[in-house]
Amino acid sequence: MEIGAFTFADIAVRGGVRPPQRIPELIEEIVLADEVGLDVFGIGEHHHPGFSAPAPPVILAAAAARTHRIRLTSAVTVLSSDDPVRVFEQFTALDLVSQGRAEAMVGRGALLDSFRLFGHDLQDYDALFDEKLDLLIRLRGDEPVTWQGRFRPPLDEEVILPRPVQTPLPVWVAVGGSPNSVIRAAAHGLPMVLGTVGGVAAQFAPLADLYRQALDHYDKPAQPVSMTLHGFVADTSQKAADVYFPADAELFNTAGASRGIAGMTAEHMAAKNGPGSTYAVGSPQAVIDKLLHHHEVIGHQRTMLQLAVGPLPHADIMRAIELLGTEVAPVVRAEIARREGGGDSATGVGAR
Amino acid sequence: MTALAERTVGIFGAGKSGVAIARRALDAGYGVAVATSGPAWRTDLVTRVLTPGVRAVDAAELASVAPIVVLAVPLRRLRELPLSTLAGRIVVDIMNYWEPTDGVLPDFASRAHASSLIVRAALPASARLVKTFNHIGYHEMEQLARPSGTVGRVALGVAGDDLDAVATIARFVDDLGFDPVSTGTLADSHCLQPGSPLFGADMEPAAFREALSQLASREVPA
Numbered sequence A: 001m002e003i004g005a006f007t008f009a010d011i012a013v014r015g016g017v018r019p020p021q022r023i024p025e026l027i028e029e030i031v032l033a034d035e036v037g038l039d040v041f042g043i044g045e046h047h048h049p050g051f052s053a054p055a056p057p058v059i060l061a062a063a064a065a066r067t068h069r070i071r072l073t074s075a076v077t078v079l080s081s082d083d084p085v086r087v088f089e090q091f092t093a094l095d096l097v098s099q100g101r102a103e104a105m106v107g108r109g110a111l112l113d114s115f116r117l118f119g120h121d122l123q124d125y126d127a128l129f130d131e132k133l134d135l136l137i138r139l140r141g142d143e144p145v146t147w148q149g150r151f152r153p154p155l156d157e158e159v160i161l162p163r164p165v166q167t168p169l170p171v172w173v174a175v176g177g178s179p180n181s182v183i184r185a186a187a188h189g190l191p192m193v194l195g196t197v198g199g200v201a202a203q204f205a206p207l208a209d210l211y212r213q214a215l216d217h218y219d220k221p222a223q224p225v226s227m228t229l230h231g232f233v234a235d236t237s238q239k240a241a242d243v244y245f246p247a248d249a250e251l252f253n254t255a256g257a258s259r260g261i262a263g264m265t266a267e268h269m270a271a272k273n274g275p276g277s278t279y280a281v282g283s284p285q286a287v288i289d290k291l292l293h294h295h296e297v298i299g300h301q302r303t304m305l306q307l308a309v310g311p312l313p314h315a316d317i318m319r320a321i322e323l324l325g326t327e328v329a330p331v332v333r334a335e336i337a338r339r340e341g342g343g344d345s346a347t348g349v350g351a352r
Numbered sequence B: 001m002t003a004l005a006e007r008t009v010g011i012f013g014a015g016k017s018g019v020a021i022a023r024r025a026l027d028a029g030y031g032v033a034v035a036t037s038g039p040a041w042r043t044d045l046v047t048r049v050l051t052p053g054v055r056a057v058d059a060a061e062l063a064s065v066a067p068i069v070v071l072a073v074p075l076r077r078l079r080e081l082p083l084s085t086l087a088g089r090i091v092v093d094i095m096n097y098w099e100p101t102d103g104v105l106p107d108f109a110s111r112a113h114a115s116s117l118i119v120r121a122a123l124p125a126s127a128r129l130v131k132t133f134n135h136i137g138y139h140e141m142e143q144l145a146r147p148s149g150t151v152g153r154v155a156l157g158v159a160g161d162d163l164d165a166v167a168t169i170a171r172f173v174d175d176l177g178f179d180p181v182s183t184g185t186l187a188d189s190h191c192l193q194p195g196s197p198l199f200g201a202d203m204e205p206a207a208f209r210e211a212l213s214q215l216a217s218r219e220v221p222a
Ligand SMILES: NC(=O)c1ccc[n+]([C@@H]2O[C@H](COP(=O)([O-])OP(=O)(O)OC[C@H]3O[C@@H](n4cnc5c(N)ncnc54)[C@H](OP(=O)(O)O)[C@@H]3O)[C@@H](O)[C@H]2O)c1
Pocket: A126, A177, A178, A179, A180, B012, B013, B014, B015, B016, B017, B018, B035, B036, B037, B038, B059, B071, B072, B073, B074, B075, B077, B080, B081, B094, B095, B096, B097, B133, B134, B135, B136, B137, B138, B139
């Protein structure tokens, strides 16, 4: 099992920490994540006042120059409103800076600010993603690309240079619970990220099954599944709750994530952290138990905690990363390796 | 239709909410058919794993196998559905208009009318529309379902203009695990929409009715 963290570089919309302070702090968090042995760190693209990372590869590249082992990924790249050629070039640059540690996690995007910003029509929501994913996959290959589509000019025998260190550049498809997206990831034979923002893990298990069966249906080799979730670690479960849930609620209420649900409170968010839930907020032992439960029902190969949802103090995030890397991850990895019969716990991920 | 067919519900959409309703309806002993914009074989790939027992059909065929048809597609795709096939059917609108995910849809954006009124206008005149299930998350549709008579069961608002259709769907809501509470006509179904205190609130019937009456007394005539 690989264990990592990700963030949207959240800032308070009214008052509080501004981006010129937050982004350097975030780099320090990634450096620490590398030092404490986390496997992967992700930054999510959003074009929204509460988040300060609309251009993740740029920030990840700064972190790449200061880290050695940790894999660096977007979480996610909104491929629907981007140009696949440019996405490939940017992640190639990240791969070159990081010497082969770059990954792109591509999705359709949950909030649609990027559609407005880049002038795309929501009626094309699915068609845009299908076409751009198809092109991105071809650009990863070694063959010159001749291609034609609806949403960008055609390509004639193009080879995008330079080439990345990794062949092919890892691309994961992020899905948010929509079975169709699961089928799409499987049809392309790409590894899948199962994004969760609530509910119980057992409700997501059928989607992981659907993915595995659909890979089979399309004659694709086995691929790893990654799960993303809202999670936080502090010295005690009480402290974790006190830090995480008020900010989580604030984000929900301001980012449009609530889909019209009025006035979410810290108590509402805390209720999402119950037994069996996807939320993993608590002491190291509480988070260990939760992650092991997730693995038992979903059988995934990578887990990524969205450590800072809403504006959280840098010091608390640093402590959470330290605890996740030094106390949670070793126990979870060892237990899962034991369950799987002493094999290397990361085997599945190498398959991409 | 045969007795079995009368207990069949058709669902447009095999997404998050369509799958949740399909599972609940199967559990409650309904026959369930599902269609997406793709061919039946592709929908079958999904239903085989996620909702074994559900029949995947082509969209054009769905209404012919079910007297009750649930619309569980994104609102922006409503007009792609074979709406003319819904003549004479009871149609259940579980859809919401929420700009951060739907984008701006001009007919719905003014909010002068409840979104279900606009949906009804797009249907054949003989289709009878009922709004429900829209104000609960898809996880909750399964997690909070309880058998009839359970203390603390969650209420679902049911709105519609045809009393027979409302009664049929109230029974459907009850069968699927929730206490139906009638909230009035489609014109008044703003109370179930995003932004209303009833939306996403998961209340027991008494609290739901109380919140509903507070809303009604606050309402200023337009
Ligand atoms: N998610 C929730 O918690 C929730 C709760 C209550 C109400 N709702 C409402 O339910 C509706 C659906 O939401 P969702 O979250 O379930 O969406 P979703 O997961 O994206 O699923 C949408 C489904 O609709 C299908 N579809 C799209 N266009 C279609 C067409 N022209 N003909 C037939 N099928 C079509 C899609 O399949 P194809 O693309 O393959 O056709 C997919 O199966 C929305 O209006 C939402 O507001 C959602």
